[in-house]
Amino acid sequence: MDGVKKKISILGATGSIGTQAAEVLSKVNKNFEIKALCGGDNIEKLRQEIKQLNPSVVCTKTAENAKILQAEFKNIEVLYGDEGLEAVASDKDNDMILVAVSGKIGLKPTLKAIENGIDIALANKETLVMAGDIVMKKAKECGISLLPVDSEHSAIHQCIKNIKEVEKLIITASGGPFRTKTIEEMHHATVEQTLAHPKWHMGKKITIDSATLMNKGLEVIEAHHLFNMPYEKIEVVVHPQSIVHSAVEYKDGSVIAQLGFPSMHIPIQYALCYPERVEGIESKGFDFIKAARLDFEKPDLEKFPALKLAYEAGKAGGTYPVCLNAANEEAVFAFLDGKISLGKIYEITKRMIDEHNNISNPSIDEIFEEDRKIREKTRLLFS
Numbered sequence: 001m002d003g004v005k006k007k008i009s010i011l012g013a014t015g016s017i018g019t020q021a022a023e024v025l026s027k028v029n030k031n032f033e034i035k036a037l038c039g040g041d042n043i044e045k046l047r048q049e050i051k052q053l054n055p056s057v058v059c060t061k062t063a064e065n066a067k068i069l070q071a072e073f074k075n076i077e078v079l080y081g082d083e084g085l086e087a088v089a090s091d092k093d094n095d096m097i098l099v100a101v102s103g104k105i106g107l108k109p110t111l112k113a114i115e116n117g118i119d120i121a122l123a124n125k126e127t128l129v130m131a132g133d134i135v136m137k138k139a140k141e142c143g144i145s146l147l148p149v150d151s152e153h154s155a156i157h158q159c160i161k162n163i164k165e166v167e168k169l170i171i172t173a174s175g176g177p178f179r180t181k182t183i184e185e186m187h188h189a190t191v192e193q194t195l196a197h198p199k200w201h202m203g204k205k206i207t208i209d210s211a212t213l214m215n216k217g218l219e220v221i222e223a224h225h226l227f228n229m230p231y232e233k234i235e236v237v238v239h240p241q242s243i244v245h246s247a248v249e250y251k252d253g254s255v256i257a258q259l260g261f262p263s264m265h266i267p268i269q270y271a272l273c274y275p276e277r278v279e280g281i282e283s284k285g286f287d288f289i290k291a292a293r294l295d296f297e298k299p300d301l302e303k304f305p306a307l308k309l310a311y312e313a314g315k316a317g318g319t320y321p322v323c324l325n326a327a328n329e330e331a332v333f334a335f336l337d338g339k340i341s342l343g344k345i346y347e348i349t350k351r352m353i354d355e356h357n358n359i360s361n362p363s364i365d366e367i368f369e370e371d372r373k374i375r376e377k378t379r380l381l382f383s
């Protein structure tokens with residue numbers, strides 16, 4: 001273990017990515033100092049992680065929970081709410097912030113961290129879908145490193161040496177629980193069936209998106225911004241085994257892919273430790289014989305039209321991706337609440353896109369205002 005401590009804070013420490021990041025940080029052969037842990041409503045999980053990782057600052061969603069934790073942990077500074085998240089993200093003493101909250105809440109703290117010259121490990125894909133142009137421009141201006149945590153983008157990051165030599169990016173998709181089901185079966189699937197992802201255990205929102213392939217669409221937009229790659233040069237391939245996490249084709253025809261058994265520990269550790277590679281939870285775990293077979297298929301755009309819609313929204317630019325993200329997220333929540341069928345998520349998102357009045361080159365304020373308006377309009381469809 002080297003002597004220099006890397007100071008890190010986690011936003012969304014109690015979620016699927018945040019919990020796995022805590023596991024990585026407890027086991028990895030590198031010196032980290034945990035500055036802040038931020039959770040939402042799950043204070044029991046946050047309590048466990050405070051004991052495990054010993055942070056100096058903690059942030060919860062509500063003032064009530066902050067009060068409870070402050071009474072228990074007297075030597076820790078306890079913050080709350082969006083302001084708390086932004087204060088954590090603005091603390092220049094951090095070397096890196098892991099942004100692993102879900103939804104639009106990730107965008108403002110990410111911008112704060114960038115403005116304060118702090119490197120970002122970014123799991124929250126909504127940040128780039130909503131404001132990729134602004135975020136990437138700011139990251140460049142402020143000279144910070146923005147490392148992807150999403151497994152496909154981590155794979156691409158690991159495969160790219162010189163972006164100028166790249167011909168195209170190949171993003172893999174497991175195909176989700178409905179890959180072999182009919183359109184009819186998929187459209188009327190229950191919440192439980194939709195949450196039963198064959199390869200990945202993730203938060204509910206992203207698991208539903210993985211079943212409709214909207215997640216892959218959001219990832220195409222994410223890749224476009226992260227790697228400054230035109231949409232025509234980003235291809236999606238269905239790979240049910242989820243062993244090849246994505247690949248890069250170079251101009252000379254050579255293809256470099258990153259492989260591993262499905263686990264978010266590796267991309268999380270890669271981002272947190274970058275540019276070092278050290279021993280961690282998954283070390284010495286791969287076995288080609290056990291992996292045995294790698295299959296690849298073309299995505300079925302008739303069954304998964306959300307993927308096509310995301311390409312269209314991404315190419316159209318402006319606030320179209322904001323509209324796609326907001327309408328889809330509201331429809332996903334309505335599905336999870338039992339208000340609509342799975343098939344309706346696409347119908348609703350498509351309708352919102354068709355009715356959208358685009359703003360090209362939107363400011364951050366315009367992005368948040370559009371996001372608010374689109375969500376309000378989408379919710380009217382369920383009431």
Ligand code: NDP
Pocket residue numbers: 011012013014015016017018038039040041042043060061081100101102103105123124125126149150151200201202203204205206264
């Ligand atoms: P989860 O739903 O499991 O976790 C979300 C986290 O955000 C939790 O810690 C939650 O707190 C916190 N949170 C939610 N709302 C608020 C709020 N208003 N204020 C403060 N904290 C809040 O999501 P995932 O971990 O699955 O995903 C997180 C992000 O990473 C998403 O953007 C997702 O797309 C992306 N991602 C996830 C992957 C995965 O494998 N899970 C893979 C690739 C990307 P609490 O639970 O305490 O309420």
Ligand code: MG
Pocket residue numbers: 150151152219
């Ligand atoms: Mg992914």
